[in-house]
Amino acid sequence: MHVLLSGIVGSTAYGLAGPDSDVDRLGVFAAPTVRFHGLTFPSESVVSTKPDATFHEARKYASLALRGNPTVSELMWLPTELYETRHPLGDALIGIRTSFLAARPVRDAYLGYATQQFKRLESRGDGSFSADTRKRTSKHARHLLRLCAQGFELYTTAHLRIRLDDPQRFRDFGERVAAGDIDLARRMMADYEHRFDTATTVLPDEPDRTAAEAWLRSVRAAFYDA
Incomplete structure (x- = not known):
């Protein structure tokens, strides 16, 4: 190839x-x-x-x-x-x-995928699981936040930032969720859903x-x- x-x-x-x-x-x-x-x-x-x-x-x-x-x-x-x-x-x-890029595909892809991932996190319970599962959950949660943050910036600026400005913020978020704070992830998802719903996008309707x-x-x- x-x-x-x-x-x-x-x-x-x-x-x-x-x-x-x-x-x-x-x-x-x-x-x-x-x-x-x-x-x-x-x-x-x-x-x-x-x-x-x-x-x-x-x-x-x-x-x-x-x-x-x-x-x-x-x-x-x-x-x-x-x-x-x-x-x-x-x-x-x-x-x-x-x-x-187009507004609806970007919103649906990033926020939609994050929502699916959150539902998987939510089904794991209160954090009372093995160290290995907790490690995977921490990774899962930080990438959940990453999807929302990157998707929203792309939706509002037409630029996709790959390298995160503050990686520790995402690691800390993942650890808290993995420790059982599912409400933190739930609030984050609700916040980004509100942001997407109320923000003005710079993206066209169609690619x-x-x-x-x-x-x-x-x-x-x-x-x-x-």
Whole structure:
């Protein structure tokens, strides 16, 4: 596969990594265009472990990004030093990253995903569980807060901040929730839901699908003879 863009994402990118954290990688690749001319299309995603890495084919990547998928979208907003591969078409993708943004998909993706995660936290009870489960719950909770904070900033500024300004705030939040303070997470969720409902967004109603389509066609043209 032809890797167009790849980099280190997840806890390392956010500034939340600890001694036991995995290094997660995400990328977008282009399959040779001729592979789409037959009965069987190429794989849409390639996933590996040790190291943990997920690569999406260009069409799937663009489709997920147009829906506001938080995990996929962050690849286009990484700090420069976290990129490991930057093909010219990967740079072109970064250049149109705001074209994938729209108010409703961003709100639904970030706040919606956070709500689903909160319900999982809520079902775990009062914090009276094993040390291993508490560790996972702490990580779960801090990423819950991260989703809300990043999503709201993206919704109101059209900019996705990957590296968190105050990582300790997120760690402290995770520890308190893991210790049994589910109400803290509940209040945080209610606060961000109110913020989303009352804030003025700078995002358009619909993403710029024309720009995404033009980028994908340029990818297909570039690898037509591959």
